[in-house]
Amino acid sequence: MAVERKGRAEGKAALITGAAGGLGAAMAWMLAREGSKVALTDVNLDGVELLAETINGEVPGAAFAYAHDVADEADWVSVIERAVADMGGLSILINNAGIGGAFVWSEQDTLENWRKVQAVNIESIMLGCKHAMPHLRESGAGSIVNISSVAGLAAAPGMGAYNATKAAVWMYTKTIALEAAKADWNVRCNSVHPVFIKTPILDPFVAMAGGDEGKAHERLARGIPLKRIGEPDDVAYCVLYLASDESKFVTGSEFKIDGGMLAQ
Ligand SMILES: NC(=O)c1ccc[n+]([C@@H]2O[C@H](COP(=O)([O-])OP(=O)(O)OC[C@H]3O[C@@H](n4cnc5c(N)ncnc54)[C@H](O)[C@@H]3O)[C@@H](O)[C@H]2O)c1
Incomplete structure (x- = not known):
């Protein structure tokens, strides 16, 4: 008798920001192939629409695409509302969208660059957690995965704004994890810290x-x-584990995907 294999994310509904390419696209493919519905959001609408169409060609009905600037609160509200309606709920939030900003030493940095990087890399995560939480709670087993960086754990000259935002992502993740645990919401929150991918x-x-x-x-x-x-799938495998119920006892933790870099 044939044994039906269940996907590792069967029945889940995930919203992935910055999903038009790079790491977000790799996560989208992996979650969809493992049975999750995926809401792909990005400022690059053409990019997410094309990806959703390609994923739906292999996994019919799995993917949806939305225009979304993660620094804009009104966008968060409307994208979550549409994604919940299209997917029938929301159980996974992957805060992946991020930018490097200008590579400049602090004396040459500008407030404009600093604020832009803060808005896209960390304010976005506050907005996402805030507006997704009621739906994640309702799902009965929610998971938030925040994409930080090794740059959130170790600094480098010329990367002040990026370092500061990625370190903030790391700590904010723990706040969310502890609030959700204290309130018995069954929503977990973890951060992922890739090196160069x-x-x-x-x-x-x-x-x-x-x-x-x-x-x-x-x-x-x-x-x-x-x-x-690294390759994008090196990160996507970690995200799949954290997004799925396989990691049900894991919250408030950080996962380095760094080829041993920070072990030195
Ligand atoms: N690739 C790496 O080496 C690496 C290493 C450590 C951490 N990261 C982090 O991984 C995440 C994904 O990066 P990536 O390597 O896939 O980069 P990428 O540049 O390939 O993709 C980022 C995506 O985010 C989108 N985006 C940018 N600004 C946005 C906004 N305001 N609203 C919505 N979407 C927006 C872009 O359109 C793009 O599709 C980022 O948070 C990044 O900081 C990447």
Whole structure:
């Protein structure tokens, strides 16, 4: 008799921000293939619409696409309302959208750059947690996954705004986890901290290497014990675990996906 294999995220409904490409797209594919519905949001509407269409070609009815600026509270309210209606609920929130901002030392930084990075990388996460929480609670087993960075745990010159926001994501994750635990909401919240992963966010490093992608990746890999940079699926597998009920006893934790970088 054939044994029916259940997906690792069967019956879930996930909203993923910044899902048009890079890490968000890898997470979307993995969750959809494991049985979850996925609401793909991004400022790049064409990008999420194309991805949703491609995913639906393989997993019919799994994906939905929405225009969404994560720094805009009104956008959060309307996108969550539409996603809940389309998916029949919301059990997973993946706060993935993020920007690098200007690579400048603090004396050259501008308030405009600083505020833009704060708005997209951390204010967005406050808004997402606030507006998604009632639905996550209602789902009976909710999970929030916040994408921070190794840059939230260790600093580097020229990355002040990015370091500050990613460290804030790390700590805010714990606040949310403890509030939800104290209130018995059965909603968990964890953060993920990747090192360099092959996505368009690394384009400035490729430009610094004269457009030579191989050379840029080789340079970035120098400080990493495993001697290479990561693939989007290296992060997506961790997110799948945290989003699913497999991690039901895990909350308020941070997960480094860094080839051993911060073990040194
Ligand atoms: N790739 C890496 O090396 C790496 C390492 C550590 C952490 N991260 C983090 O992972 C997350 C995903 O990054 P990525 O590598 O996939 O980058 P990416 O640039 O490939 O993708 C980011 C996505 O976010 C979207 N976006 C940007 N501003 C937005 C806004 N205001 N509202 C909604 N969407 C917006 C972009 O359109 C894009 O589709 C980010 O939070 C990033 O800081 C990435």
